[in-house]
Amino acid sequence: MKRFLIVTMAAAITASGFTVLPSHAAETAPARRAAFAEKAKEKLNLTDEQLRQIKSEVVVQKESLADIMKRMKSAKAILRDAIQKSDATETEIRAAAAKVAIVEADAAVLRAKLYGKINPILTSDQQATLKELNSSADELITQMISRIGGKVGRE
Numbered sequence: 001m002k003r004f005l006i007v008t009m010a011a012a013i014t015a016s017g018f019t020v021l022p023s024h025a026a027e028t029a030p031a032r033r034a035a036f037a038e039k040a041k042e043k044l045n046l047t048d049e050q051l052r053q054i055k056s057e058v059v060v061q062k063e064s065l066a067d068i069m070k071r072m073k074s075a076k077a078i079l080r081d082a083i084q085k086s087d088a089t090e091t092e093i094r095a096a097a098a099k100v101a102i103v104e105a106d107a108a109v110l111r112a113k114l115y116g117k118i119n120p121i122l123t124s125d126q127q128a129t130l131k132e133l134n135s136s137a138d139e140l141i142t143q144m145i146s147r148i149g150g151k152v153g154r155e
Helices: 002-027 030-044 048-060 062-084 090-120 124-154
Strands: none
Touching: 030 048, 030 124, 048 062, 048 090, 062 090
8 A cells, every 4th residue: 555655646746747847947947947958959959049049939938937837836736735635625626626727728828839939940850859759758658657557456
């Protein structure tokens, strides 16, 4: 049972990290932003000019990104409090989860806008690499879910 709880908690933390990652990027320390930019530059073989163009597109959305991040933090805190409340009702939890979903939808729309601005900056080879990286991330998440499900079933 203890192992089941640990695996479940790890899955929840991992899943929420993937959800929050894009919105969290708006407020990371300059060193983390620089490291992320350098890693993206390396993985996609970006030129300095491409990186400058991408950064300028992100800067245009800086306020929107910060707003989404603040809203996400608040909505997730409200959901966590609802889940942990000793007399929580399903209705309260669903309402709090719906608020998180609204913010996540807003974040997805903003990400789509940014993608629409950034994707044309990339060459066709870079776009293919990005698509491959996204597929690899999706496959990793699928494998993690499968492994967790298999372990839970054996408990």
